[in-house]
Amino acid sequence: MKAKMILEKDFQVGEVDKRIFGSFIEHLGRAVYGGIYEPGHPTADEDGFRQDVLELVKELQVPIVRYPGGNFLSGYNWEDGIGPREERPRRLELAWRTIETNEVGVNEFMDWTKKANAEAMMAVNLGTRGIDAARTLVEYCNHPSGTYWSDLRRSHGYEEPHKIKVWCLGNEMDGPWQIGHKTAHEYGRIALETAKVMKWVDPTIELVACGSSNSGMRTFPEWEATVLEHTYDYVDYISLHTYYGNPDNDTPNFLASSLDMDQFIKTVIATADYVKAKKRSNKTINLSFDEWNVWFHSHAQDRELEPWQVAPPQLEDVYTHEDALVVGTLLISLLKHCHRVKIACQAQLVNVIAPIMTENMGPAWKQTIYYPYLHASQFGRGTVLQPLIQSPKYDSKRFSDVPYLEAIAVKNDEDHVTIFAVNRSLDKQLELETDLRGFSDFVLLEHIVLEHTDCKATNTKEHPNNVVPHHNGKTAIVGNIARSILPALSWNVIRLKRK
Ligand code: AHR
Numbered sequence: 001m002k003a004k005m006i007l008e009k010d011f012q013v014g015e016v017d018k019r020i021f022g023s024f025i026e027h028l029g030r031a032v033y034g035g036i037y038e039p040g041h042p043t044a045d046e047d048g049f050r051q052d053v054l055e056l057v058k059e060l061q062v063p064i065v066r067y068p069g070g071n072f073l074s075g076y077n078w079e080d081g082i083g084p085r086e087e088r089p090r091r092l093e094l095a096w097r098t099i100e101t102n103e104v105g106v107n108e109f110m111d112w113t114k115k116a117n118a119e120a121m122m123a124v125n126l127g128t129r130g131i132d133a134a135r136t137l138v139e140y141c142n143h144p145s146g147t148y149w150s151d152l153r154r155s156h157g158y159e160e161p162h163k164i165k166v167w168c169l170g171n172e173m174d175g176p177w178q179i180g181h182k183t184a185h186e187y188g189r190i191a192l193e194t195a196k197v198m199k200w201v202d203p204t205i206e207l208v209a210c211g212s213s214n215s216g217m218r219t220f221p222e223w224e225a226t227v228l229e230h231t232y233d234y235v236d237y238i239s240l241h242t243y244y245g246n247p248d249n250d251t252p253n254f255l256a257s258s259l260d261m262d263q264f265i266k267t268v269i270a271t272a273d274y275v276k277a278k279k280r281s282n283k284t285i286n287l288s289f290d291e292w293n294v295w296f297h298s299h300a301q302d303r304e305l306e307p308w309q310v311a312p313p314q315l316e317d318v319y320t321h322e323d324a325l326v327v328g329t330l331l332i333s334l335l336k337h338c339h340r341v342k343i344a345c346q347a348q349l350v351n352v353i354a355p356i357m358t359e360n361m362g363p364a365w366k367q368t369i370y371y372p373y374l375h376a377s378q379f380g381r382g383t384v385l386q387p388l389i390q391s392p393k394y395d396s397k398r399f400s401d402v403p404y405l406e407a408i409a410v411k412n413d414e415d416h417v418t419i420f421a422v423n424r425s426l427d428k429q430l431e432l433e434t435d436l437r438g439f440s441d442f443v444l445l446e447h448i449v450l451e452h453t454d455c456k457a458t459n460t461k462e463h464p465n466n467v468v469p470h471h472n473g474k475t476a477i478v479g480n481i482a483r484s485i486l487p488a489l490s491w492n493v494i495r496l497k498r499k
Contacts, residue, residue, distance in 0.1 A: 002431045003391040003405040007417070009438030013384040014339035016410065018063045019166075021377035022121065023349040024291060025109070026070030028096050029314030032104050034360045035350030036112055041361055049112055052364040056356050057116045057349065060370070061377045066121040066168065066290050066345045067109050071095035073171045074127025074179035078137050081105015082156055094179060096314060097307035106141065107153075110162045119165065121208075121290070121343070124198070126170030126190055127180030134194045138167070138201040166206045166343065168290065169194055169231075172213040172241060174223050184223045188230030195234035208237040208288045208343070215242065215264040221271045228275040228285060237288035237343060240268055243353075244326060245296025251322055251455060253396035255424045258329035258406060260399075261292070265337045287337070289344035292330055294323045294369065295353045315352045319367045321467050321489065322455040328372035328422045328491040329406045331380070335420070336408055338384045346373060357461075365464035368457070371450050375469075375493045376420065382412040394424075405430055405486070417442060419494040423486035426455070434482040436496070444482070445495040447473025451487045469493075 025031050036057075039048030068076060075094050080102045088102035106122070113120045122141065124134035136149050141162040143150035150161065172178050173187040182190070187210065195207050209231045212220040224238055242264060246254035265287065272285040297317040305312055317323075327346075334344050350356045355370035391405035407421035417439055423430040436442060450469045457467050474485040475494050486492050 001392050001404060001425060001428050002433070003389065004433050004435070005407055006388040006435040006437065007385050007409050007439060009385075009411070011386040013336065013386050015383055016335065016338045016381050017342040018381055019119075020334050020338060020341055020344040021062065021373070021380070022064035022066065022290070022343055022345040023062045024066040024070070024345040024347040025068070025349050026352065027068050027072045027076070027093070027100055028070055028348075028352050029316065030311050030351040030358070030360070031348055031354070033101070033311035035352070035358060037104050037108070038360065047108070047111055049115060050358065050364065053350055053356060053358060054115055056364060056366065057118070060355070060374055062116065062118050062349065064119045064121050064166065064343065064345070065113060065116070065349065066123065069095070069123065069171055071171065071178060073123050073125050076125050077129070078106060078125070078133065082107060082140070082152075092308065098312060099308055099310045101310055106137075107156060107158055120162070121166045121168065121345070122164045123168035123171060124194065126173060126187070126194060127178060130190055131194045131197050135197045135201050138198050138205065142202045142205070165204065166208065167198060168208045168210070168239065169235070170210050173210045174217055174219055175213045184219060184226035185230070188227045191227065192231045192234055195231060199234060206236040207234065208239050208290065209235040211238045211240050211268060213241050215260065215267065221267050224268055224271040225275055228272060229278070232275055232279055232281060232283070232285065235285065237286050238268060238272055240264060240287060240289045241291035243291070243293055243295035245294060246322070247296050250397055251426060252394060252402070252424070253398055254322065255325060255329070256396045256399040256402040257326050258333040259402060261330055261333040262336065265289070265333065265341060269340050286342040287340050289334060289341050291345060291347040293347045293353050294319065294326055298353070313351070316357070317353050318458050318460065319369045320455060321368055321450075321452040321457045324368035324372055324450060324467065325422055325424070325489060325491055327369040328420065331372055331376040332406050332408045332420055332422065335376070335380055335384050335410065359461055363461060365459060365461060367459055368467040371469050372491050375448065379412065379418040379493060379495060380410050380420065382410045385409040385411055405432065415498040416445070417496045419492070419496070421484075421486055421492040421494065423488060423490050423492070425488050427488050429488055430486040432484040432486055434484065436477070436480050436482055439496065440480050441499045442477070442496040443499050444475050444477055445497045446471050447475040447484065447495070448493040449473040449487060450491040451489065455489055
């Protein structure tokens with residue numbers, strides 16, 4: 001099979017906001033306890049944070065981490081997580097049917113983000129709580145001093161304000177599973193009033209309104225239109241969430257999941273711009289894709305779990321090679337829409353549907369999906385180019401005209417260009433001819449490939465290096481033309497540099 005791509009210097013989609021390589025930590029399963037935090041672990045630092053995990057997070061260069069949920073958020077009292085640890089309450093956590101010890105709260109999380117070189121994306125509870133708890137949390141975190149809540153923070157040992165810039169107004173409020181689920185009008189009203197007051201406390205913050213929990217929701221996209229009609233002047237982003245899976249073992253169909261993500265993003269852009277037109281506004285609402293990933297492997301196991309445990313193993317998907325390819329195509333989709341998607345969080349970061357896995361008191365290792373995330377975060381910053389692609393196509397159960405080649409290119413700087421490409425074919429290599437017009441004086445730096453003979457191959461504690469990338473990809477450049485071989489079922493990172 002053959003495919004062609006043309007790259008022109010001046011055909012650009014837009015600048016990548018590095019926050020599209022964000023992640024998410026929820027008080028859920030072993031994400032916090034046993035994930036980022038495990039006092040007593042051999043690598044734990046003086047604050048109880050696992051340094052083996054921190055090293056991996058730093059390697060991923062995660063720029064922003066959403067916290068503390070997720071469904072957890074909608075029953076959370078943030079005040080439970082501040083002050084002396086021994087006085088913090090243990091609570092029934094109703095979203096995930098566990099016990100929350102509150103050993104980690106907002107201050108500890110902020111300590112951790114500093115160590116991880118990441119920014120926090122904080123969320124306020126609009127399920128059981130509302131305006132008051134949101135405004136006091138912003139005051140506690142961001143007001144310098146001289147008021148009840150800011151001085152309380154100082155008394156807890158945090159003299160300087162945390163200066164948290166990005167805040168989410170609740171979580172998945174359109175979903176009946178959410179504590180305090182609301183109609184679009186109910187949510188739109190409370191989100192507006194909360195946003196207004198949060199920005200009165202700190203006018204420098206940016207706010208994310210809840211969009212739909214996924215594009216399959218019956219209320220999508222009317223939800224987005226109604227919510228934005230209420231909140232347009234006070235919010236900066238509308239959120240999108242989506243998870244994909246392969247429960248029927250239909251790999252060609254699963255590998256086409258990014259076509260759904262493309263369509264979801266396009267529809268939300270159109271809906272936000274419809275409200276903009278209706279309001280005769282000059283302001284543009286951007287997109288925060290703050291939950292996305294593959295999630296399905298752990299569903300059955302989670303149904304068997306005994307309730308009311310502390311940090312049980314929940315949502316612990318063990319990812320396959322084909323999952324990594326889907327994650328690669330989803331990252332390409334985010335890059336393709338970088339002109340409007342300014343924040344995105346792979347859900348989640350450690351243990352819970354995550355690129356990083358740990359064993360309590362044991363090692364940490366990289367799941368298959370770690371690698372496309374790593375490469376995109378390392379080499380996907382700069383200006384996204386608008387490629388012209390010709391690829392053979394196939395039809396799957398749900399999608400028609402699925403291109404075998406999914407690809408995008410990023411001009412990292414004047415001297416570097418990176419091509420990300422997935423070959424969706426189960427059994428055929430793809431010969432890719434890239435016309436590098438405008439980049440005629442570029443040579444190959446490296447061609448990284450993630451491939452495996454078994455699309456169900458995984459990385460485990462026992463075999464952590466079963467699915468790992470190699471650097472022996474085949475690309476040759478003659479004149480303006482780069483010829484690459486993309487093996488069947490492969491993720492490719494083709495890095496070019498000026499001669
Ligand atoms: O990331 C897991 C869960 O998925 C989150 O808690 C929720 O927001 C979504 O439904």
